[in-house]
Amino acid sequence: MSVPAIEGWFTSGDAPALVGSRCTTCATVHFPRTDGFCRNPRCAGEEFAETTLARRGTVWSYTDAQYQPPPPYIPAGDDYIPFALAAVELPEGIVVLGQVAEGYGVDDLHVGAEVELVVERLYTDETGERTIWRWKPVAELGEEADA
Amino acid sequence: MSDVVVAGVGMHPWGKWGRNFVSYGVHAAREALADAGVNWADVDLVVGGETVRNGYAGYVAGATFAQALGWNGARVATSYAACATGAQALDTARARILAGMSELALVVGADTTPKGFLAPNAGERWDDPDWLRFRLLGMTNPAYFALYARRRMDLYGATAEDFAAVKVKNSRHGLANPNARYRKEVSPADVLGSAVVCDPLHLLDICATSDGAAAVLLCSADYARRHGLADPVRVRAVSTVTPTFPNTVIDMPLLATDAGTPGPRTFKESIGDAAYEEAGIGPDDVDVAEVYDLSTALELDWMEDLGLCGRGEAEALLRAGETTLGGRIPVNPSGGLACFGEAVPAQALAQVCELTWQLRGRAQGRQVEGARVGITANQGLFGHGSSVILSL
Numbered sequence: 459m460s461v462p463a464i465e466g467w468f469t470s471g472d473a474p475a476l477v478g479s480r481c482t483t484c485a486t487v488h489f490p491r492t493d494g495f496c497r498n499p500r501c502a503g504e505e506f507a508e509t510t511l512a513r514r515g516t517v518w519s520y521t522d523a524q525y526q527p528p529p530p531y532i533p534a535g536d537d538y539i540p541f542a543l544a545a546v547e548l549p550e551g552i553v554v555l556g557q558v559a560e561g562y563g564v565d566d567l568h569v570g571a572e573v574e575l576v577v578e579r580l581y582t583d584e585t586g587e588r589t590i591w592r593w594k595p596v597a598e599l600g601e602e603a604d605a
Numbered sequence: 606m607s608d609v610v611v612a613g614v615g616m617h618p619w620g621k622w623g624r625n626f627v628s629y630g631v632h633a634a635r636e637a638l639a640d641a642g643v644n645w646a647d648v649d650l651v652v653g654g655e656t657v658r659n660g661y662a663g664y665v666a667g668a669t670f671a672q673a674l675g676w677n678g679a680r681v682a683t684s685y686a687a688c689a690t691g692a693q694a695l696d697t698a699r700a701r702i703l704a705g706m707s708e709l710a711l712v713v714g715a716d717t718t719p720k721g722f723l724a725p726n727a728g729e730r731w732d733d734p735d736w737l738r739f740r741l742l743g744m745t746n747p748a749y750f751a752l753y754a755r756r757r758m759d760l761y762g763a764t765a766e767d768f769a770a771v772k773v774k775n776s777r778h779g780l781a782n783p784n785a786r787y788r789k790e791v792s793p794a795d796v797l798g799s800a801v802v803c804d805p806l807h808l809l810d811i812c813a814t815s816d817g818a819a820a821v822l823l824c825s826a827d828y829a830r831r832h833g834l835a836d837p838v839r840v841r842a843v844s845t846v847t848p849t850f851p852n853t854v855i856d857m858p859l860l861a862t863d864a865g866t867p868g869p870r871t872f873k874e875s876i877g878d879a880a881y882e883e884a885g886i887g888p889d890d891v892d893v894a895e896v897y898d899l900s901t902a903l904e905l906d907w908m909e910d911l912g913l914c915g916r917g918e919a920e921a922l923l924r925a926g927e928t929t930l931g932g933r934i935p936v937n938p939s940g941g942l943a944c945f946g947e948a949v950p951a952q953a954l955a956q957v958c959e960l961t962w963q964l965r966g967r968a969q970g971r972q973v974e975g976a977r978v979g980i981t982a983n984q985g986l987f988g989h990g991s992s993v994i995l996s997l
Contacts, residue, residue, distance in 0.1 A: 464741060488864070489864075497850060497851075498850055498851075518756070518855070519755050519756040521748055521754075521755055521803045521805075522803060522804045523743050523748060524803065525745075525802055527724075527739055528739070529739070530736055530739045531740060541743065543803075545752050545855050550864050551851075551853070551865050551866065552861055552862055553854075553855050554860065554861045555744060555855065555860050555861065557742055557743070564804045568759055569755070570759075590741055590742075
């Protein structure tokens with residue numbers, strides 16, 4: 459059975475998306491979702507509606523983790539496999555960090571590249587597979603033929 | 606605003622010494638007192654920089670240092686602002702002096718830091734962004750620095766060789782610094798040949814963690830006159846600003862920025878702006894800068910954030926030798942974090958110590974000739990600005 463590594467932050471299925479919250483007073487979007495106070499200093503809003511964020515965005519920047527991060531990071535398996543990370547700018551005007559989809563590395567990315575949200579296994583614990591959102595490079599038209 | 610004066614500065618050499626942070630802090634404090642030629646008994650305010658890695662005593666650093674130095678009845682305060690702790694502690698001392706409530710204030714920061722990646726405290730904390738970034742993404746501190754570095758490459762054509770050149774420069778600057786942990790010349794090949802931690806940053810592009818301590822003794826201008834402090838170094842500004850909404854540049858340890866249209870100035874730019882405004886000067890007036898080189902590439906970011914050059918121009922300045930000793934605007938003459946490593950509550954104070962020595966003309970072996978104005982910059986987690994301007 460696969461369960462999100464954190465509850466309520468993203469949807470799964472064929473077209474998974476991040477779940478943020480939209481302030482019902484000023485419409486500012488927050489991610490991760492908030493149930494507290496609106497971050498807009500000119501707004502006193504404390505009520506929020508769930509909102510899914512755009513599934514595609516452009517890379518603001520990217521890197522990778524060639525050394526295993528310390529706990530509370532949980533490695534995916536016994537042997538550490540480095541993974542890439544990307545900060546992705548969404549049409550809502552928000553930049554969201556995420557790991558990069560399995561099989562892709564920094565060589566597949568550049569600032570401004572288009573990526574799409576996918577959901578993949580992060581680690582496995584006693585409850586089963588834990589999933590997380592990841593950014594997957596979207597091949598531009600003609601790009602694969604060039605390669 | 607009348608200025609507050611730096612009466613004395615001191616440090617404990619940085620490294621991995623295996624002792625308690627209190628002993629480092631007391632050493633630095635005594636050096637600062639000796640430097641000023643004043644008695645501990647005359648200090649009427651102690652501000653300690655808090656450390657989160659040393660249990661109870663670290664959380665009440667002001668009282669901890671006051672007790673270790675011997676209770677003298679001084680007023681006491683403790684500051685915590687992550688990497689900006691030292692600047693915030695300094696600001697507390699300065700404000701009290703400016704208000705006429707203190708005359709002679711001791712500010713101390715000291716820490717011991719474990720080897721390897723800095724990591725959140727133990728336990729399961731699902732509402733703590735600092736914990737979540739590790740659990741959900743494996744985002745270490747260097748991963749954030751690497752995002753900024755990679756962006757410089759893709760946007761401005763920076764190269765791994767440029768980043769290495771920052772380390773080479775800073776390692777040379779630190780050679781003669783008795784308080785620096787690393788005093789060894791580093792070649793570009795050393796940097797580029799070291800393991801990649803987070804693309805594009807190598808092990809030698811990223812600052813180490815260290816033990817260390819720094820102390821700054823502040824006094825009122827009146828106290829300085831009465832005690833014959835001739836041509837003293839003055840604190841012209843302490844910037845502790847928070848960001849302005851929306852904060853649209855991703856910052857450690859957060860997982861996302863604010864949504865919205867960015868303002869005209871980024872948070873890091875606003876830190877320097879506030880300092881310049883308070884001092885009534887501009888970037889052109891600055892002779893020397895001590896900036897937070899958590900990574901080599903971050904030093905280049907800070908040069909632009911402080912207006913020492915235009916956006917995307919830092920590599921050109923570096924390549925032309927303008928940021929090294931003898932250049933137009935030497936950056937990190939102390940050797941910076943590249944030579945010191947991080948000791949969080951002490952670092953912003955260490956920058957102030959270095960500028961004080963520079964402005965006094967006492968930075969032996971690393972002196973920026975004729976320096977009259979210096980600026981520091983760093984930034985603490987969750988929106989702590991930190992910049993200090995000193996001048997003669």
